[in-house]
Amino acid sequence: MNTRSPSTGRSGANPTRQHRxxxxxxxxxxxxxxxxxxxxxxxxxxxxxxxxxxPTSSPTAAPLIVARFTKSQCRPCPAxxxxxxxxxxxxxxxxxxxxLRDLQLRVRTEQQTPEWxxxxxxxxxxxxxxxxxxxxHGMRRCHYRGQHKAHLQHVFTAIAVNIERLSGLSPAEEAPxxxxxxxxxxxxxxxxxxxxxxxxxxxx
Numbered sequence: 024m025n026t027r028s029p030s031t032g033r034s035g036a037n038p039t040r041q042h043r044x045x046x047x048x049x050x051x052x053x054x055x056x057x058x059x060x061x062x063x064x065x066x067x068x069x070x071x072x073x074x075x076x077x078p079t080s081s082p083t084a085a086p087l088i089v090a091r092f093t094k095s096q097c098r099p100c101p102a103x104x105x106x107x108x109x110x111x112x113x114x115x116x117x118x119x120x121x122x123l124r125d126l127q128l129r130v131r132t133e134q135q136t137p138e139w140x141x142x143x144x145x146x147x148x149x150x151x152x153x154x155x156x157x158x159x160h161g162m163r164r165c166h167y168r169g170q171h172k173a174h175l176q177h178v179f180t181a182i183a184v185n186i187e188r189l190s191g192l193s194p195a196e197e198a199p200x201x202x203x204x205x206x207x208x209x210x211x212x213x214x215x216x217x218x219x220x221x222x223x224x225x226x227x
Contacts, residue, residue, distance in 0.1 A: 047104075047105040048065050048102070048105055048106045050116055050117070050118060052064075052065050053065070053116050055090075055118060055124070057121045060073040061073065061090070062090035062116050064092065064114070065102070065106075066101075066102055068097075068100070070090040070091060070092050070116070071091065071092065071093050072089075072090065073089075073090050073091075074088070074089045074090075074091070075087055075088040075089050076088045076119070076120055077089065085119040085120070085123045086119065086120060087117045087118070087119060088117065088118055088119070089115055089116070089117050090115065090116045090117075090118075091113065091115045092113045092115070093113055094112070094113045096113065097112075097114055098113075137216045140207075140210075140211055140216055141216055141217055143207065144205075144207055144208045144211050147206075147207040147208060148205060148208065150205075152184070155184060156180055156181070159184075160180045160184065161180075162176075162177065162180050
């Protein structure tokens, strides 16, 4: 689960299959009662098991609580096909602990506001340069040992990026043309949401 703030990144969407495909009952359709350690499904069934929180496979991901429903609850349910595609299995719902869940919901709500989208457009422009340096010039991998040599590699890579951009200019041009807007910046422009033109203007 990602709960980063707008200044450091975008919080990921609901990871369940139902949410990704926009069909069926996703995790957010279940009511989670942390005090009673129960989860209620959209059809009114109450979970019979509450386990965890368990550590996940990723060291940066939040621990996960798993609530389980029984086969006797899921098999006769008229909406079972909207909940699980496995015929002989019951539904399980995984979610983070309460404080992380509350933070996740709050951040996802903030991400829908024009103010947040305008701030994130600045980040998306900066990430274009980072992506160019990492994937186009191999900056993710140091070719030398030692901090000073690694620093020189970064400086030379930045110089190479600038030379590459300048080499595309015609002699009549005094300044590089504006960079092509990112997909996220185009999204804001189409909806007439104001965005900062350059990260360099922040704080000025």
